[in-house]
Amino acid sequence: MLALGLIYDEGSRSDAARLGNVALQIIRDWVMRFNERGPEGLINGKTPGRQSRLNGNPPAN
Template sequence: MTIRRSCFSQLARQTKDTDQIRRLLALAAICDDGSRSDAARTGGGTLLIVQDWV
């Protein structure tokens, strides 16, 4: 199953929870061929946390 970046971005716009927004945008960055390190910086976490999400 392919999940596109737009799905995560749309969910991020719909939520009010800032922590969830950061996580969704981090996942969107990965789907957009970004590195997991970049996603960790976007999500405000560590690389290990991002690896747990993915």
């Protein structure tokens, strides 16, 4: 949140990345998630992507 606060106080994303000890891409992702969903968007959840090939059912013998 401090890194995002720095950006919203007109700081650079590079400075925010250094403050958060993360890469610029992560700062970009955080900003996009925050803008779309607010603070709730920063809570880790299931990542989007392809569905798992494993369905939890044991193989048939």
